[in-house]
Amino acid sequence: MPLSDPRQSSAFRFVRADYAEGEARLVYAFDHGPELVERIVFPDAPELPLERRQAFAQALKLLHLIAGVSYYKAGVPAQILVENGPLDATTAQLLQALYLHGLGEFAYQNKLDLREHIHFPHAGLHEPVPALGLPARSLVPIGGGKDSLVTVELLKQAGESATAAWVGNSPLIAACVVQTGLPGLNISRQLAPELFEYNKAGAWNGHIPVTAINSAILAVAAVLYGYDSIVFSNERSASSATLEYAGFAVNHQWSKGWEFEQSLAAWLRSHVAADLNYCSLLRPLSELAVTRLFARESRYDGVFSSCNRNFRILGPRPADRWCGQCPKCHFVFLALAPFLPKPRLLGIFGRNLLDDESQMQGFDALMEFREHKPFECVGEGRESRAAMFALSQRPEWREDAVVARFVATVLPQLERAELALEPLLQPSAVHGLPPRLGAIADAFR
Ligand SMILES: CC(=O)N[C@H]1[C@@H](OP(=O)(O)OP(=O)(O)OC[C@H]2O[C@@H](n3ccc(=O)[nH]c3=O)[C@H](O)[C@@H]2O)O[C@H](CO)[C@@H](O)[C@@H]1O[C@H](C)C(=O)N[C@@H](C)C(=O)N[C@@H](CCC(=O)O)C(=O)O
Numbered sequence: 001m002p003l004s005d006p007r008q009s010s011a012f013r014f015v016r017a018d019y020a021e022g023e024a025r026l027v028y029a030f031d032h033g034p035e036l037v038e039r040i041v042f043p044d045a046p047e048l049p050l051e052r053r054q055a056f057a058q059a060l061k062l063l064h065l066i067a068g069v070s071y072y073k074a075g076v077p078a079q080i081l082v083e084n085g086p087l088d089a090t091t092a093q094l095l096q097a098l099y100l101h102g103l104g105e106f107a108y109q110n111k112l113d114l115r116e117h118i119h120f121p122h123a124g125l126h127e128p129v130p131a132l133g134l135p136a137r138s139l140v141p142i143g144g145g146k147d148s149l150v151t152v153e154l155l156k157q158a159g160e161s162a163t164a165a166w167v168g169n170s171p172l173i174a175a176c177v178v179q180t181g182l183p184g185l186n187i188s189r190q191l192a193p194e195l196f197e198y199n200k201a202g203a204w205n206g207h208i209p210v211t212a213i214n215s216a217i218l219a220v221a222a223v224l225y226g227y228d229s230i231v232f233s234n235e236r237s238a239s240s241a242t243l244e245y246a247g248f249a250v251n252h253q254w255s256k257g258w259e260f261e262q263s264l265a266a267w268l269r270s271h272v273a274a275d276l277n278y279c280s281l282l283r284p285l286s287e288l289a290v291t292r293l294f295a296r297e298s299r300y301d302g303v304f305s306s307c308n309r310n311f312r313i314l315g316p317r318p319a320d321r322w323c324g325q326c327p328k329c330h331f332v333f334l335a336l337a338p339f340l341p342k343p344r345l346l347g348i349f350g351r352n353l354l355d356d357e358s359q360m361q362g363f364d365a366l367m368e369f370r371e372h373k374p375f376e377c378v379g380e381g382r383e384s385r386a387a388m389f390a391l392s393q394r395p396e397w398r399e400d401a402v403v404a405r406f407v408a409t410v411l412p413q414l415e416r417a418e419l420a421l422e423p424l425l426q427p428s429a430v431h432g433l434p435p436r437l438g439a440i441a442d443a444f445r
């Protein structure tokens with residue numbers, strides 16, 4: 001029977017979440033339509049110690065509420081029903097912000113005003129939970145790109161006990177994990193197949209805050225396997241909006257930003273375990289400061305990729321690790337170029353993107369020249385302008401087509417004082433790291 005259009009539904013229902021033998025089942029529905037079941041498998045799951053069961057139930061509940069964003073967005077109905085228990089005010093607030101801002105790009109692209117739609121009902125307050133004595137070790141999420149590999153190397157140097165964790169079945173991420181030399185934890189995730197049927201039938205579709213989903217999956221894993229820290233690699237630049245629209249900041253990377261990190265970290269401490277840390281080791285750093293650190297280590301050159309086309313669940317993946325056409329490829333090439341010898345960079349990408357005239361528009365968008373910053377995980381416009389300016393001063397780069405055109409056309413319109421690399425490489429003091437890991441960030445300064 002064909003599925004009915006979720007855009008015609010009046011309510012989105014969080015039906016239930018259960019867990020048995022390493023598999024979490026997250027169940028949703030539109031009105032009285034079919035149950036949409038997302039499955040998440042935690043390999044070799046241990047028996048849960050009694051004292052962690054309440055914490056696990058809380059983390060699972062949050063995962064259910066956060067992962068619902070993939071399905072909710074297909075219909076955006078006027079009513080949200082949480083059938084497995086009322087939410088307290090703090091939880092509702094966290095979700096309200098996540099659905100509104102995490103779906104900001106989706107709303108902008110589809111010309112929807114979600115402020116009229118998103119309302120998580122709540123009743124009462126939550127009593128803060130105690131510490132659980134979780135083991136002092138870190139789960140490090142790996143995305144296949146440069147950022148998490150920088151984190152891995154910093155943690156290794158600091159002697160931190162760490163496990164490289166990843167969600168999904170990307171062979172590219174698996175290869176990076178092997179290269180880290182850390183123990184690995186691969187969590188599988190299967191979206192409800194009906195979502196793809198809805199998409200084919202023309203449901204609302206667009207970007208979702210996937211880092212929030214991965215974060216909630218890792219919070220469940222931390223309680224299950226026993227880790228006191230979840231250490232993401234979200235940089236300072238992720239908090240900057242992509243564009244402003246109708247008085248609303250639209251940020252493609254909202255759930256990588258500082259605001260979300262702070263609210264999820266506080267929620268986990270008050271609702272799951274007072275000694276569970278959710279943080280980002282690279283928060284004090286700009287994208288350029290991260291690429292400078294990445295350049296120090298060449299062991300990942302032959303395995304990593306930041307090109308998101310590799311990470312599709314459906315649809316074609318590029319034949320090469322770097323498609324060479326997308327904003328991520330453009331940005332990572334440009335941001336690494338000031339810090340890597342040119343032959344090493346060309347070896348990683350297999351080509352010179354800055355000597356290809358057909359790529360100019362892509363680099364213009366990164367520099368916010370006649371375009372807005374792309375909806376992708378790229379650094380701030382000022383970082384791209386500073387990197388391009390630095391290259392224009394170097395004999396090995398300045399003749400390349402995109403750089404030469406920057407000098408002729410873009411540079412005359414820029415304020416030179418704002419093009420220095422050095423100020424952008426300075427770390428900030430802002431981070432949410434626990435004392436054990438804070439020393440690593442202190443050494444950035
Ligand atoms: C890999 C990728 O970039 N995918 C985005 C793309 O989706 P596409 O249709 O090309 O391929 P699939 O990823 O296979 O998705 C198929 C459909 O499934 C939906 N979906 C997927 C995962 C999920 O968790 N929930 C879902 O609902 C998806 O919407 C497709 O309809 O375009 C989509 C529409 O704009 C994006 O939603 C896909 O983004 C993925 C969810 C994804 O993993 N993207 C990350 C690479 C990403 O964008 N990371 C951001 C972090 C943003 C944040 O705030 O967390 C970044 O690095 O900046």
Ligand SMILES: Nc1ncnc2c1ncn2[C@@H]1O[C@H](COP(=O)(O)OP(=O)(O)OP(=O)(O)O)[C@@H](O)[C@H]1O
Pocket residue numbers: 141142143144145146147148149165166167168173211214231232233234256305306307377
């Ligand atoms: N499939 C995944 N499983 C677990 N964590 C992930 C996954 N994809 C991304 N992440 C994590 O989410 C955060 C944001 O991802 P992001 O793509 O910015 O990082 P990256 O892949 O390490 O680097 P790059 O910016 O070069 O792509 C990082 O901490 C990354 O490790």
